[in-house]
Amino acid sequence: MKIKKLISSILSTNAAFVVLLLLQIAFIMLAVMSLGERFIFVYIALIALDIILAIYITNKNDPVSYRVSWIIIISIFPLLGGVSYLFIKVSQQFPKSLDMRNQKQSRELLVQEDGIMEELSNSSPDSVNLARYVAAHGLYPVYSNTYTEYFRLGEAQFEKLIEELETAKHFIFLEFFIISKGYMFDVVSELLIRKAGEGIDVRLMYDGIGTGMLNSVKPFRKLQEGGVKCKVFNPFRPMISSVQNNRDHRKIVVIDGHTAFNGGTNLADEYINRKERFGHWKDTAIMVKGPAVWNYTVMFLQLWEKADSSEMLKYKRDDIPFSAFMTSDGFIQPFSDSPLDQEPxxxxxxxxxxxxxxxxxxxxxxxxxxxxxxxxxxxxxxxxxxxxxxxxxxxxxxxxxxxxxxxxxxxxxxxxxxxxxxxxxxxxxxxxxxxxxxxxxxxxxxxxxxxxxxxxxxxxxxxxxxxxxxxxxxxxxxxxxxxxxxxxxxxxxxxxxxxxxxxxxxxxxx
Incomplete structure (x- = not known):
């Protein structure tokens, strides 16, 4: 078991990224050192670059702690600090067009229902400004007439999740940061393949680094062969690039547009304490039933593919009479946070x-x-x-x-x-x-x-x-x-x- 764990660690995405990062840094150092007598001129140029970058970083609109960290690195490592910052900043980024498209779609698809904000203002005047901010800058409306249930442990959430997945008739969307082989994955896989066989649109999206290199192909091959659509978000690429920092850390399940799950629980056995890693694992989540699920549906589809608004609207379940079986109990505002829009x-x-x-x-x-x-x-x-x-x-x-x-x-x-x-x-x-x-x-x-x-x-x-x-x-x-x-x-x-x-x-x- 220890040997297997060691091999897994050596072959992990994080280990590979560190090794490749060090190799690239070593290559840059060798290239600079090979200049011989001309090295002094390159060194002076790099020092000048560091001073310019320090001034630039100090005046940027980034968080103070982030700016200070980079200035410290540039000061301690004058040869590579500035070059590293510059290389990361000019390396591959998510296209700004993606954020612009998502904002345009959100404004078209996520429309605040008349009267809801006024009801919230009357019920909770101290909170309405927060709701307005999220609606205006996060672009996610607030809802009433939505049922919520809280799960204090991953085990309770998983039991309810399986129960709800069994009821799916139209589509199932799942999105996780970490997926690992084990009991949870086996149970969910069997269910998803069975549902896909019934003609249901089943999609599973997972993060390219969070899930890891060992889990990137084999566990999902059977799912794809069974009709489940699988997608890797931001796959691991062995290059120094700031895009590697932008991970999909979300955990979302949407069932038929009327039920959603969200919380900290990933699809791995430690989250339900069937596997012990760091003592008892405590996680929490909520289940949402009602019109607010539309927010989750949109946020999933926006990361899944470049679909236009009309294509996404077919997943909006206007045919469900939510008011007939949901109790109006407060207000809920599901939201997503993107690293692309400079709005934390x-x-x-x-x-x-x-x-x-x-x-x-x-x-x-x-x-x-x-x-x-x-x-x-x-x-x-x-x-x-x-x-x-x-x-x-x-x-x-x-x-x-x-x-x-x-x-x-x-x-x-x-x-x-x-x-x-x-x-x-x-x-x-x-x-x-x-x-x-x-x-x-x-x-x-x-x-x-x-x-x-x-x-x-x-x-x-x-x-x-x-x-x-x-x-x-x-x-x-x-x-x-x-x-x-x-x-x-x-x-x-x-x-x-x-x-x-x-x-x-x-x-x-x-």
């Missing part, structure tokens, strides 16, 4: 909830790699008397991320923020609740990648009764978690503190 929708939603909270903020996140803006927002809320509590993993999946998180623990606890570590293992849930009245659940971590680099999605819940279930689950989870104290931060070994401080300088690039 996910981060701004979190900031709005934190800044407007009057009593409580409840957050769960597997990663706490946050910039000064987010740290100040959390700390200022706590200083105003808001009870700000965050639950993170006790057993991390990435040691360096955990080291950076502890660096932030010290700052946040000093400001009055309560940090809990989930003692049983790894918490992968991504939720944020303000005052028990407004909540976000989805795929967005509290880190730079989710805020700026990945394709993400989630749902904002306004005045929905299901928010009580999320808060209740948070409280139960906090009971089995360890409250991190200032003393805990102080007692950490010096080398861990130093490692966390150094890694934190490069956090936006990790």
């Amino acid at each position: 929708v996910g981060k701004r939603i979190y900031l709005e909830l934190i800044n407007n909270a009057r009593r409580t903020v409840r957050i769960t996140t597997p990663y706490l790699i946050i910039d000064e803006e987010m740290i100040n927002a959390l700390g200022f809320a706590a200083k105003k008397g808001v009870d700000v509590s965050i639950i993170t993993p006790h057993i991390p999946d990435k040691w360096y991320v955990h080291a950076i998180a502890w660096n932030n623990y010290a700052t946040l606890t000093e400001m009055g923020v309560k940090i809990y570590e989930y003692t049983p293992g790894f918490i992968h849930a991504k939720t944020c609740v303000a005052d028990g009245r407004t909540a976000v659940i989805g795929t967005i971590n509290f880190d730079y990648r989710s805020f700026y680099l990945h394709f993400e999605c989630g749902s904002i819940l306004y005045e929905c009764s299901v928010i009580k279930d999320i808060v209740r689950d948070f409280e139960r989870t906090a009971e089995v978690s360890h409250l991190v104290t200032a003393e805990d931060c102080e007692k950490r070994p010096v080398f861990k503190k130093i490692a966390g401080a150094i890694l934190n300088m490069f956090a936006p690039l990790l």
Whole structure:
């Protein structure tokens, strides 16, 4: 088993990318060094380039932490720092036309229903500005008359997912960041092939790096042979390119246009605790039934293919009398966040909830790699008397991320923020609740990648009764978690503190 795991690690996409990256850097160094006596002139030119780039980066409209990280790299590695930044910036990018097309389609397909925003304003005046922002800049409308159900564990969600997939009559769309061979994949594969055989339009999309090289072909060949349409989003390419950073981190399932699932759960056995990796794995998700599912349908189809609006409209189920079997319980606004539009929708939603909270903020996140803006927002809320509590993993999946998180623990606890570590293992849930009245659940971590680099999605819940279930689950989870104290931060070994401080300088690039 250990040998198999070692081979898997060596052949993984991340390992291949690192090796190829190092080879390309070595090639650049050899090319420069081979210049002999002329090397000094190249060195001076590179130093001049670094100075120009440092000035350019300082004045760019990128996040401060990102700019600082690159300036540090350029200062420490004057020979390669500037060249690396320039090469990555001019390398392959997602075409801007893709973002322009998506925005055009969203304006045509996702139209805010008359009266809904006014109803939300009357019901929750403190939240309506957030809804208006997401509708105007995220281009996703808010809905009422939609049923939501919360799942506090991946096991419960998976059981319900299979039950709902069995009812499909028209189409099934699935989108995951990670898919691994195992029990979950086998069960879903058998079901999808059977449904495709019934003539149902079944599509499965997965990320080219998140799923990995070993899982890129063989597990999906049988699905394709069985009639399931499979698509790799942004396939792995062995080149230094910023496009490799733009991953599809979303987890979406849409069934017949009336039911959708969204949350942190991927299609791998650790998410339902049939395979133990980092202790007990806690994840969360929601099921949505009603007109709001249209938002999920559109966001899936936009990444799937270059279809025009008229083609996508055939998946809109206007024939379903939602009002006949759905109870109107608050409002919901499913949204997607793209790295292409320079609008960090996910981060701004979190900031709005934190800044407007009057009593409580409840957050769960597997990663706490946050910039000064987010740290100040959390700390200022706590200083105003808001009870700000965050639950993170006790057993991390990435040691360096955990080291950076502890660096932030010290700052946040000093400001009055309560940090809990989930003692049983790894918490992968991504939720944020303000005052028990407004909540976000989805795929967005509290880190730079989710805020700026990945394709993400989630749902904002306004005045929905299901928010009580999320808060209740948070409280139960906090009971089995360890409250991190200032003393805990102080007692950490010096080398861990130093490692966390150094890694934190490069956090936006990790």
